Amino acid sequence: MNSNAPSSSSGATGSADSSGPRRNSKRPKYSRFTQQELPACKPILTPRWVISAFMLVSIVFIPIGLASLFASRDVVEIIDRYETDCIPQALRNDKVKYIQGPEDKTCNRTLRVPKHMKQPIYVYYQLDNFYQNHRRYVKSRSDKQLKDPKSENDVSSCKPEDTTPGSNQIVPCGLIAWSMFNDTYSFSRNSEQLPLNKKGISWKSDRQHKFGKKVFPKNFQNGTLIGGAHLNSSIPLSEQEDLIVWMRTAALPTFRKLYGKIEVDLQANEIIQVQLKNYYNTYSFNGKKKLVLSTTSWLGGKNDFIGIAYLSVGGLCFVLAMAFTIIYLVKPRRLGDPSYLSWNRNP
Amino acid sequence: MRGGTGKGIHFSKLYSFSCFRSKFEDEHGQLGQRGYSRIVYCNDPDNPEAVQLKYRGNYVSTTKYTALNFIPKSLFEQFRRVANLYFLVVACVSFSPLAPYTAVSVLAPLLVVIGATMAKEGVEDWRRRKQDIEANNRKVEVYGKKAFNETRWKNLRVGDLVKIYKDEYFPADLLLLSSSYEDGICYVETMNLDGETNLKLKHALDETASLRDVSSFQNFKSTINCEDPNERLYSFVGTLYYGGQQHPLSLQQILLRDSKLRNTDYIYGVVVFTGHDTKVMQNATDPPSKRSKIERRMDKIIYILFSTLILISFTGSMFFGVETKNDIRVGELKRWYLRPDKTTVFFDPKRASLAAFFHFLTGLMLYGYLIPISLYVSIEVVKVLQSIFINQDQDMYYEETDKPARARTSNLNEELGQVDTILSDKTGTLTCNSMEFVKCSIAGVAYGRGMTEVERALAKRKRSRAHEVTDSSSDLPECDDHVVDSGKPVKGFNFRDERIMNGNWVNEPHSDLIQKFFRVLAICHTAIPDVRKESGEISYEAESPDEAAFVIAARELGFEFFERTQTSISLHELDHESGRKVNRSYTLLHVLEFSSARKRMSVIVKTVENQLLLLCKGADSVMFERLSKDGRLFLAKSMDHLNKYAEAGLRTLVVAYRELSDQEYKSWEEEFLQAKTSVSAARDALIDAACDKIERDLILLGVTAVEDKLQKGVPECIDKLSKAGIKIWVLTGDKMETAINIGYACSLLTKGMKQIVITLDSPDISDLEKQGDKESIQKASRESIAKQIGEAKAQIIARKESSVTFGLIIDGMSLDFALAKSLESSFLEVAVNCASVICCRSSPKQKARVTKLVKVGTGKTTLAIGDGANDVGMLQEADIGVGISGVEGMQAVMSSDFAIAQFRFLERLLLVHGHWCYRRITMMICYFFYKNITFGFTLFWFEAHASFSGQPAYNDWYMSFYNVFFTSLPVIALGVFDQDVSARLCLKHPLLYQEGVQNILFTWHRILGWMLNGVISSMIIFFFITNSTISQAFRRDGHLVDYEVLGVTMYTCVVWAVNCQMALSINYFTWIQHFFIWGSIAFWYTFLVIYGALPPKVSTTAYQVFVEACAPSPFYWLATLLVVVSMLLPYFAYRSFQTRFKPMYHDIIQRRRSEGSEADVSAELPARVKEKIGHLKERLKHRES
Secondary structure, eight states: OOTTHHHHHHHHHHHHHHTOSOSSTTSOOOOTTTTTOOOOBOOOOOHHHHHHHHHHHHHHHHHHHHHHHHHHHHOOEEEEEOTTTTSOGGGGGGHHHHHHSSSOOEEEEEEEOOSOBOSOEEEEEEEOSOOTTOHHHHTOOOHHHHHOGGGTTOOGGGTTSSBOTTSOBOBSOSHHHHTOOOOEEEEEETTEEEOEEOTTOSOHHIIIIISOTTOOOBSTTOSSSOOSOOOOTTSOGGGOHHHHHHHSOOSSSSEEEEEEEEOSOBOTTOEEEEEEEOOOOOTTTTOOEEEEEEOOBTTBSOOOHHHHHHHHHHHHHHHHHHHHHHHHHHSOOOTTOGGGOSOOSOO | OTTHHHHHHHHHHHHHHTTTOTTOOGGGGGTTSTTOOEEEEETOTTOHHHHHHOOOOSOOOOOSOOTTTHHHHHHHHHTTSHHHHHHHHHHHHTTSTTOSSOHHHHHHHHHHHHHHHHHHHHHHHHHHHHHHHHHHTOEEEEEETTEEEEEEGGGOOTTOEEEEETTOBOSSEEEEEEESSTTOEEEEEOHHHHOOOSEEEEEOOHHHHTOOSTGGGTTOOEEEEEOOOOSOTTOOOEEEEETTEEEEEOGGGEEOTTOEEESOSEEEEEEEEOGGGSHHHHHOOOOOOOOOHHHHHHHHHHHHHHHHHHHHHHHHHHHHHHHHHHTEETTEESSGGGOTTSOOGGGOGGGHHHHHHHHHHHHHHHGGGGSOTTHHHHHHHHHHHHHHHHHHOGGGOBTTTTBOOEESOSTTTGGGGGEEEEEEESTTTTEEEEEEEEEEEETTEEEOOOOOHHHHHHHHHHHHHHHHHHOOOOOOOTTHHHHHOOSOOBTTBOOOOTTTGGGGGGGSTTHHHHHHHHHHHHHSSOOEEEEOTTTOOEEEEOSSHHHHHHHHHHHHTTEEEEEEOSSEEEEEEEOTTTOOEEEEEEEEEEEEOOOTTTOEEEEEEEOTTOOEEEEEEEOHHHHGGGBOSGGGTTHHHHHHHHHHHHHTTEEEEEEEEEEEOHHHHHHHHHHHHHHHHOOSTTHHHHHHHHHHHHSOSBEEEEEEEEEEEEOTTHHHHHHHHHHTTOEEEEEOSSOHHHHHHHHHHTTSSOTTOEEEEEOSOSHHHHHHHHHTOHHHHHHHHHHHHHHHHHHHHHHHHHTSSSOOOEEEEEEHHHHHHHTSHHHHHHHHHHHHTSSEEEEESOOHHHHHHHHHHHHHHHOSEEEEEEOSGGGHHHHHHSSEEEEEOSSSOSHHHHTOSEEESSTTHHHIIIIIIIHHHHHHHHHHHHHHHHHHHHHHHHHHHHHHTTTTOOOOSSOHHHHHHIIIIISHHHHHHHHHHOOSSOHHHHHHOGGGGHHHHTTTTSOHHHHHHHHHHHHHHHHHHHHHHHHHTSSSBSSTTOOBOOHHHHHHHHHHHHHHHHHHHHHHHOSOBOHHHHHHHHHHHHHHHHHHHHHHHSOHHHHGGGTTIIIIIITTOHHHHHHHHHHHHHHHHHHHHHHHHHHHHSOOHHHHHHHHHHHTTTOTTOOOOOHHHHHHHHHHHHHHHHHHO
C-alpha cells in the first residue's frame, strides 16, 4: 500500500509534459554510452599474448639487470667498523661507562684502498640499530623554529628537549637535534692531510627552505644530560650542514649519513690514515658504527640487490615463456575448444 | 480524542431508541467506545467542538527527514554501519596525541564519504518531498459560503464538504453523500489500493442521495460517529446522525484516498479521515529492506579484516611494549636518544603495559587502511550508476505502453546475477492478461477456427518430432490464420467463424440456443458500458478481462450491450425474424455475485415478455452438477469440447440458463432477502444457501473458451533461462490442465520430461468428501500427499543416473498439505530436483509461502515475478521481486525491486545486466580488499622496522588521499563499465550465468586469494625497496635514501601496482578506463609535484622530495619498474595458467570471440540458418577426417 502512488504517477506525466508533446517520452535515448556499447579493447590472455608478455619482460629486464649489476660492481667501497676497536681493550667490559667518561676518545684507523677510487669519494658514517624512525623521535622537532627566528618559542612539539631547566627555549629544539652524531673523522694519506669537503652534503632545498639563515643555535646542549654534538652558536642553522643532514631522518634503523666528500682520486693499495674521535654513544643500545668511503655510479652506491632482482625476474619470465611455449607446442589444445563448453562442474 | 467519552454516553442513549433498525451490525455496538470514538461534524469544521478535537490536517508527508532532523537523523543512519563508526572513533581519537598522523587527514576522507552518502539520502528525500508537495497542493472544491470554492488538498479539514469530479483522486477518506446519479451511486477505481483495475460500486445512503444541489447544502448539518483511524481497508464502522435519525454507515459509503472517481460526473462527500489518518496512509508500511548476499558476505569480510586489524595491532603493541620496557634497564638508558627517562605516558618504559595499550589504539588507527573507508560509498555510487544503465537500456523498453525498465532499488543489482529459482505468476506475467474470446461450443457444436498459441506450440512440437525423423526442416507457413483476418482486429476478440458471424447464426440448426447463449454473455456480468459520444463506439469497464471478452464477443456477434442502470440492462439485438436491430431491455432483478468459493455468477432478469430468466455462467466443476435432467442434452459433446479447450490452454466457462416461474421466484426472493438482511454471523452462509437453491436445474447452453495470450517472446525467454540453469516455478491460480498446457506452450515442460503430478483429485478423497467428515478428509489427504511425494522421490532417485528431467505439477489443495511442517522438507527435495515446477490453483498466501520455502529451504537466491496485487506477498518475500508494469495496476510494481514491462525482458535483465552487475560488484569488492591490504601491510612492514612505534611510512596526506583520489576512480569504472563478454554473447551463452548462481567469482577461496595477493604485493613492495636501497647512495651525487624518499618510492610503487593490477584484471578497456587508470597514476605525480611545491610548513616531509630527490635519480625509476612488474607477475602467471588449464566459462567465450568464431558484429542470422550451417560444417569435418 504505497501512498505515493497517485503522486508519482501524476508526477511522471507532469515531467513528460514539460519535455514536450513527444510521443514515446520515456524511451531511453540511444547513445553508445548508455547502451554500454562503447568501443573497447578487450584484452585476453591468449598464448601468444602470454608468451610475448613474458618474453618482453625478460628482454627488458635482463639487460637492465646486467647494467645495474655492472654499475654496482664498479663502485668501490671501504667499510670500517670501529665501535669496538676504538675502545681500549681494558675498558671493553663497560663500554657505556667509557664513552660517557672523560677519557680521550681519539682513535686511529688505517684503511687500505682496494681499487682505484675516482673522486668524488663520499664519506659516510653508518649507524646500526638506531631508530631515527621512532615516532617519538621523528616528531620531536619544530620546523617553524628551524626556519624562522621569530618562532623561537615554538617548542611545544620538542618535549623533553624544549627548554633548558631555566625555561629558556632551546634552538634547535627536540630530540633529533639534541642527539646529533658527533664522531669526527680526519683523513691523511702518507701523513699528508686529505682535504674533506663538508659543503653541499645536505639537500639544497633543506638548506634554503627548511633551515633559516638568521636562526642561530641558542641554549643548545645546556641541559643536565648532554646528548650529542655541540653547535657553533655563531653559524646560522642553514650553514650547519651536519645538523641538516642529521635532521633529515633515516627510514630504517640501519642507515648511513653523508659526512663529507674527498675530492681527490685514491690509488689502489694506498693506505689511508683515519683519525677519529669516538664520542657518540651507540653502546647503550648495542649499535654498530661504521665509517664508509664509497664512490658512486650512475645508479648510486654499491648494492647488487637491484641488479640481481632484475636478472632473477627477467630469468623467471624467460623460463615461464619457455614453459608456455613448450606446453603449446607439445599439447596444442585450442582454448576455445567447444569441449569446454559445458558446465560440468555441477550438474 | 477528547470529548469522545461524553459523546459516547449520549450516543448509546440514542442507540437504545433506535435498536429496532435491523441493519446495525454487531460492531456498531462498539461505537463510542475505545477505538470507535471519532466524531465528525459534517459541513461544520469551524464548530468549536470540532476545533477542540484537533484532528490532523490533510497535509501528508512521506519524507524520511525534515529540514530540522536531517542532519542528526541521517548522521545516525550513517554511523549505524560498523565501518563508519570505526572511522568516526578514529577521527575523534586522532585529535589526541595517540594519533600517528594529523587529525585533519583522517577527518577529510571521512567527511567526503559521509557527505556523499548524506547528499544521496538528501536528494532522494527531496524527490519524495517534491511528490508530497505536488500531492498536497492539488486542487479540490470545498463548500463554504454557499458555494464551492477551490482550495488545496492540504487545507482540507475533517468535516469539510467536497465535490470531486470524474477521474479525480479523492483527497482524503470521504463519506459519499450523493453523486451525479439520482440514486447516489458512483464508481471507484481502487487500483492504487489493491491493484484491481475493475470498478467498484459505491452507494450513498438514500437519505443523503437527494442532496445534489449546491443550495441544499446550506442547511446540511450532521454528525458522524465512527471508528478511529486504522489500516483496515475492507471495513468501516460508523453512524450518521442526520435529520434527527441515525443511519448506519459501511464501507459502501466510504471513498478512500488514492482511489479515483470513474464513470461518474461528480460526487459530494464529507471528509472523515484526513492526511495520515486515512486508511491508505495507515497502511503505508516501509517495504522490507533487502540486502544482497554479496553484501552480507562483504560484512563478514569486513569482520575478518577487523580481526586482522586487531591482530596486527596487538602484535605490534606487544613488540612495542617489550622494546619500550627495555629502554630503561636498571636505571640505565638504552635508547638514550629517545629520552626514556623523561617521557610521556605513551612511551614510558616504567609503565610499558599502559604504553602498549595506548599503542594498540594507535595501531588500530594506523592500520585502519585495511578497512576500505570508501568501499561502501563506492559501492553505492556504482550501484546507482548501474541502475541508471538498467533504466536506460533500450532493449528493455516496451514501445506499446511506453515503459522502460526501472530499477526501483539499487541494492540488488548483483543479486540479479545469482538467481537460482524464478517464481513466476502466470496471468499477466507469462500471458498478456488481455483475454481473447477465441472459441465456443454451443449446443454441442464447436465454433471458432482460430489457432491458439498453445495449439501452435503443440503443433510445432509434433512437427519437430517429425523433423527429427526426416531431418528436413519443413517450414510450414505458420501465420496463415493471421493472413485470413481481413476484418479490423478487435481487442479481446479473436473469434473467426463464418457460420455464426455477421448474423449467420440464424441459419444454424440450434439458432435459438445460440441466441440464448450470447444473451447470457451479454447480460450475465457486472461490466459497465462506456459509450463514446463522438463515434458511438462502446467500450466496457469490466471486473475482469474475461468478462470484458464475453461482452465484447456478444457485441461482435450482434448482442450489443449499451446501457446499464441500477435496475435494467439494455441491448441492441438482432431480431431473430426481421433481421433488424432492435433495442431490448431486461429488468435486472438480482445479481448473484461471483466468488471464488461459488465459482459462478448468475443474474435473474425479467424480459420484456415478462419471462423470468436465471442466466448463469461458471466453472465446469460446479456447473455440470447443477444441470437439470433435460438440460444435459449436449453434455457429453460439450464436455469433450471443454476438455479440448482446456488442453489448448484456454480458460473455459460453462454457460447455462433456466426459466423461473413467478411463484418459484417469489418464494425464493423472500428467502433470499431475508438472508440478505439477517444480522447473524451466518449471513453469508445463508445467502450462499439461498443462491444454491435457485441455481439448479439449469439447462446447458454451451462452453466458452477465452485465450489468455502468451506474451511475446515468453517461450524463447523461458528456454534461455532454463538453459542458463535457472529453475522456473510457475505459481498460478489456473486449473491444472490449463497450467500444464501453458507450461508446454512456454517450453517450461517439454516432451522429454517426466511429469510428476501431485493432486488430491483421486476417487478415494472425493468419496470421503462426499461423506463430509472433515477430519478424515484431512487425514486421508495428508497421507495421500505424503505417499505421492514419497513415490516422486523414489522415481527421481531411480532415474538419477539417466538424463531424464522431471516436471512437478501440484495443485493448491495438495500444496497446503505439502507445505505443512512434516512434509515441507521432502516436498522441497522433490521440487528442487525437478527442472520445472508448476503450482496451480494457488492462493496469494500460498505463493508467498512457496517462495519462502524455496528461499529458506535451498538458501539460494529466488526471484519472484508478478504483476498483480495477489503477487505482492511473493514479491516481498523473495530475494528479488520483479514487477510487471502491465495491465493490473501498479500494486506489484510498487512493491517490487525491479519493474519491467514484459516477461521477456527478464532474460536481458538477468543474463546481461545481472551477470554484469554480479561480476562487477564481486570484482570490485575483491579488488578493494586487495588494494587496501596491499597498502595497509606496507605500513605494517615498515612498522616492524620502526620498533612498532606507530610512525607511518608515508606522509599523512598521501595516506588520506589513497582511497579517495589515487585508487578509487578506476574501481568505480570497473564497477560500472566492465564487461567480460558483450551483451550479445551473454545472451548467446546462457550457461555463463551459472558463474553467478554458483557464486564462483565470490568464493572464500577467491576472496582469500585476492587478500593473499595483497599481502604478497605489500611484501614485494617493501622488501624489494628496502633491500635495494639498503643504505647506499641512490644517486650519483652520493645522497642517501631517507625517510621521505623511501615513503615516496614505496608509495609510487603502491599506486602503480594497484592501478596496473586493475588494468590487468579488467576485460574491457574503453577510454574511460584508460582515463581513470592512467589518470590516477598521473595524478599521483601531479599531486606530488604540487604538494611538494607548497611551503615546507604545509608539505612537511613531501617538500620538493619528488622534484629534487627522486625524479633525477635513475634508481627511483628502475626500482619502480622492478617492483611493479614483480608484483604483477604472480597474478599474471596465475591467470595465464588458469586460462590455459582450468578456464572459467567466460574465458572460453572470450577466447572464442577473439578467435573470430563469435563475430561480435554478426549480422543476426536466423537461428535455423545457423543451425544448418553448423550441420554442414560438421559434415565437412567428417568427410575430411
